[in-house]
Amino acid sequence: MSKSLDDIRLISIESLNHILLKNKFPLYRSKQIKNWTTKIDIKSFDEMLNLPRDLINFLKKNFKLNHAHILSVQKSSDKTVKYAIKLHDGLVIESVLIPSNDRITACVSSQAGCSLDCNFCATSQLKRMRNLEAYEIFDQIMILNKESINYFSSSISNIVFMGMGEPLLNYKNVIESIDYITSDYGIGISYKKITVSTSGISKMIKKMADDNVKFNLAVSLHSAIENTRNKIMPFSKSFPIKDLVESLEYWYEKTKRRITFEYLIWNNINDDFDHINALVSICKRIPSKINMIEYNSIGNSNFESADEIWINNYLNILKDNKIPVSIRRSRGKDIQAACGQLANKH
Numbered sequence: 001m002s003k004s005l006d007d008i009r010l011i012s013i014e015s016l017n018h019i020l021l022k023n024k025f026p027l028y029r030s031k032q033i034k035n036w037t038t039k040i041d042i043k044s045f046d047e048m049l050n051l052p053r054d055l056i057n058f059l060k061k062n063f064k065l066n067h068a069h070i071l072s073v074q075k076s077s078d079k080t081v082k083y084a085i086k087l088h089d090g091l092v093i094e095s096v097l098i099p100s101n102d103r104i105t106a107c108v109s110s111q112a113g114c115s116l117d118c119n120f121c122a123t124s125q126l127k128r129m130r131n132l133e134a135y136e137i138f139d140q141i142m143i144l145n146k147e148s149i150n151y152f153s154s155s156i157s158n159i160v161f162m163g164m165g166e167p168l169l170n171y172k173n174v175i176e177s178i179d180y181i182t183s184d185y186g187i188g189i190s191y192k193k194i195t196v197s198t199s200g201i202s203k204m205i206k207k208m209a210d211d212n213v214k215f216n217l218a219v220s221l222h223s224a225i226e227n228t229r230n231k232i233m234p235f236s237k238s239f240p241i242k243d244l245v246e247s248l249e250y251w252y253e254k255t256k257r258r259i260t261f262e263y264l265i266w267n268n269i270n271d272d273f274d275h276i277n278a279l280v281s282i283c284k285r286i287p288s289k290i291n292m293i294e295y296n297s298i299g300n301s302n303f304e305s306a307d308e309i310w311i312n313n314y315l316n317i318l319k320d321n322k323i324p325v326s327i328r329r330s331r332g333k334d335i336q337a338a339c340g341q342l343a344n345k346h
């Protein structure tokens with residue numbers, strides 16, 4: 001076993017079997033241990049009541065059991081709930097539960113802070129502190145699920161990686177957490193109900209396609225014109241639109257799953273026919289649908305929502321070209337829980 005201790009919850013049952021066997025513990029204990037690890041209220045190995053003392057001592061010596069916990073809760077007038085969750089080293093992330101008629105969506109974070117520099121997003125003004133470990137993402141979702149059951153009398157039905165951070169810059173841990181959350185030890189949610197949103201890290205999109213992942217992909221596009229995109233999302237200079245489009249074509253070829261483009265329309269930035277036409281031409285190459293997101297003001301930024309007339313121009317031209325488009329109204333604005341507003345201001 002390695003020197004730095006692994007978190008017990010992310011050890012596969014096969015590895016656990018192997019470790020137990022090697023250390024002369026009966027195999028049926030691994031299932032008992034795994035069952036305990038799904039209970040988020042368990043804070044230490046001592047609470048695993050049906051295990052003998054020598055096994056508890058062995059686990060304590062060889063594994064860790066770090067739990068995240070809720071630091072604060074804010075409830076919006078529209079029933080959205082935002083959680084500040086404190087990690088074992090004191091860093092804080094935010095997550096949101098968004099109830100609607102037929103679903104409860106959990107918006108989860110993949111990093112503490114964010115590695116990217118989108119000028120319109122409050123999270124990008126925080127420093128990226130670190131990637132979340134797979135078990136921390138798992139914990140976050142287990143905590144949210146428990147809250148969802150308490151608060152809305154229903155488990156979460158959808159998960160979107162649209163909280164803090166860029167999931168594809170923490171790829172391995174995000175994938176591991178998704179595999180875990182969809183397993184028997186998770187919350188019984190299917191891959192189809194999970195969406196990972198990326199700002200467009202093209203080489204990782206190709207890797208995801210190669211890895212044959214089963215969840216949905218969303219891309220925060222906001223402009224299909226290189227110059228504009230580079231201005232509003234400066235990191236994207238390293239990920240030219242040509243490469244992004246190529247990686248998305250590759251994704252579709254491999255997965256046959258349509259992607260979602262997230263798109264904001266701002267005054268004097270992308271409110272013109274050149275931008276509309278560029279978007280249409282990308283959507284013609286890549287089977288996709290568009291989610292128009294309402295811009296949420298984040299203070300000290302020069303961004304301003306475009307006039308209604310431009311939103312309608314986009315809608316009409318996309319519809320004329322048979323490109324599916326919907327408008328996503330923001331939820332939880334009054335508690336700074338909407339897209340782009342997560343900035344640890346609890």
Ligand code: SAH
Pocket residue numbers: 118120121122161162163164165166167197198199218219220262264293294295296297298339340341
């Ligand atoms: N880094 C990933 C995951 C974050 S998702 C990504 O960018 O996709 C958060 C979504 O909210 C992204 O689509 C982002 O572009 C959008 N967003 C950021 N700031 C916003 C704001 N102020 N108003 C509305 N949407 C915003």
